[in-house]
Structure formats: structure tokens, C-alpha cells
Amino acid sequence: MLMKKINGHGHLLPYPKDIPQFMQDQKHFWVSEDGKFMCQGDWTRPITDESFFLNEKLAWMDKHEIAHEVVLTLSQLYCNGLNEQTCYDIIRFQNDFNAKVQAEHSDRFTTGFVVQPAYIDQSLKEIERCVAQHQLKLLCLSTHFLNQDGEWVSVADDSVAPIFELADQYQLAIEIHPYDADKLVNMKNTFWRHHLVWMMAQTADTYMMYVFNGLAQKYPNIRTCFAHGAMLAQANHARVIQGLEGRPDLFPGAHHPNEVLGHKNIYFDTLVHDPYTLQLMINRHGSNQILCGIDDPYPLGEMETVPGWYPGKLLDEAVDKEIISQKQRSDIWCDNVLRWIGG
Numbered sequence: 001m002l003m004k005k006i007n008g009h010g011h012l013l014p015y016p017k018d019i020p021q022f023m024q025d026q027k028h029f030w031v032s033e034d035g036k037f038m039c040q041g042d043w044t045r046p047i048t049d050e051s052f053f054l055n056e057k058l059a060w061m062d063k064h065e066i067a068h069e070v071v072l073t074l075s076q077l078y079c080n081g082l083n084e085q086t087c088y089d090i091i092r093f094q095n096d097f098n099a100k101v102q103a104e105h106s107d108r109f110t111t112g113f114v115v116q117p118a119y120i121d122q123s124l125k126e127i128e129r130c131v132a133q134h135q136l137k138l139l140c141l142s143t144h145f146l147n148q149d150g151e152w153v154s155v156a157d158d159s160v161a162p163i164f165e166l167a168d169q170y171q172l173a174i175e176i177h178p179y180d181a182d183k184l185v186n187m188k189n190t191f192w193r194h195h196l197v198w199m200m201a202q203t204a205d206t207y208m209m210y211v212f213n214g215l216a217q218k219y220p221n222i223r224t225c226f227a228h229g230a231m232l233a234q235a236n237h238a239r240v241i242q243g244l245e246g247r248p249d250l251f252p253g254a255h256h257p258n259e260v261l262g263h264k265n266i267y268f269d270t271l272v273h274d275p276y277t278l279q280l281m282i283n284r285h286g287s288n289q290i291l292c293g294i295d296d297p298y299p300l301g302e303m304e305t306v307p308g309w310y311p312g313k314l315l316d317e318a319v320d321k322e323i324i325s326q327k328q329r330s331d332i333w334c335d336n337v338l339r340w341i342g343g
């Protein structure tokens, strides 16, 4: 069956020479000259696939017949805890980089831009700039940020309202994606637990805040996608409701989570690794709110560098197990992604 494939969740690294020198000098973020490692402070991570880089990603997309990809921003560049000027410089670099990719390859990529909510005025100006100057229409937000009082705050907190208001005015798509769990959770990163457990908890936490604060109802023009299917939020749905109903005194003004089940402006991507988790998401929200997200080229994504995996494997398995129909699979690969990004 011919099926147009649009991947709604991917990442792209600049080539080493395209990263400004100050970012390496100040150890914020750089890529080793041989393209084998990404580095930040004392942290390094192997670059596990060539398709982290632009030309190689285009070849990888061709190989897997992926017509178009939504490129989010790099989570390493959320700039949590950095001062205002450094944050401005790094975020401008990231957003200009993504804008250039979209401008030069608009048929293959829709790219996102990022802001750091600790600096609201800067964020609002950057949204204006990215929309007006770069025609970007996807705002990428980290699930949590470090505010100026040194507290970790969910991005769905009331203090971030001006950003959502402006996004609503511009009718932007929004992606909420976790990172920096190692900074929130004071435990050694044994067995990669920050990626495997705590990042999932971050997304579940911000989904809960988004729902209780009624952001979908308050801002009817934004369409928000939660990364990795907000998979722990799916399993946690009934516990959250029991908390609300068991201790209503703790929830003044909170919206009921059932109000947004299947809400047309809340989306989840498919990066949940398991067809039965996908089934739970579909049971809760309906397949129209699910969009294909490969999270390439990271090794937690649906990458052929990981034994047994290839892009789209989860959806194929879900068809084989009769969890979804072929029509639902093709909608998840294409129409649902387009509805989210507003294309």
C-alpha cells in the first residue's frame, strides 16, 4: 500500500564547523571534529548514527521513504540555568540553524524553535522573531525549566502564561519534550535511569499541570503534542483523577482530566516502544490524536541501529495485532501530523 510518511519527531545536529566557537570555548555544547561525539561540559555522548547530520539524514529519510520530517530543537540547548545573555546567544543560534534547514529544504523539513521561559520578555521577542522573520510555526518547550529563583517549574505553570498567550495568537503548534532530568533528580544516572524513568515522569508531570490548569480550553488555537506519547501520563490518568476526587481541597480551580480526553488540540507521538501502550493511548484519546514520532536518530528512537527496530515498526506491529487498521496507520503517519503542525 502506498502511504505517505511524515515523521513528527526528529532531531538534527549542526555539523561541527557550524557550531559557534563560543559554545565550545564556554563548554556549553559542541560536536567533536570527527563527528563522533556530542559534548557539553564534562559530558559526552556518542553520535550513534550518521543521520544526526543534514545530508546523511536526507539519505536516511530516502532509504525509509520518509517524505517529510518535523525537526524539533536539540534538548541539550534548552539553556536551563544559564544567564540571560548566554541563553539569548545559544537560543538564537539554535533557532537560526533550524530556520535555515526549513528555508533550504521546505519540502523535506518543518523545523521548530525554542525559548527559555525563565526569561519571559526574551522568550516573547524570540517568538515574534521566529514567526515573523523565519516563518517557523512550531514552538518547542522543555517540560520543566529552572526559574530565576532557582526552582524547577513545569512549563504549564501559570508563570508561563504570556508565552502560551502569544503562541495562541499566532496559532502555533507546540511540542513539549523532556530533558535535564539529571538536574531535577538527585540520583546517580545508573542504568540510564534519567532517560528511562525520570524523563517519562517529567512529561507526565507537565501533562498533569497542562490538564489541571486547563490550557487546552484557555488557548483554543494552539495544538500541543507531548513527546514519547506522554506514556506515564496515560497509565497515571486514573490515579490523578482519584487524587482530585479524594482530596478536592488540594485542587482549587482545577479542570477535570476527563475534559480533555480526545481533545482535538492535544496530541501524543508514537514513541512508546510497545503496541499495548499505544493501544492504551488510543483507548484514552482516539487514534486521531496520535501522530508518528520516530525520535531519530537517538538510540531510544525507532532506529535500525537498535537490534530489531526500524522506523515505523511499532505501527506495523499494531496493525499485525489488529490494534489499529491500515487506514489508522496511514493517518498516524501523515494526516494527524499535518493537522498538528497546521499544514
Ligand SMILES: [Zn+2]
Residues within 6 Å of the ligand: 009, 010, 011, 072, 177, 227, 295
Ligand atoms: Zn526527542
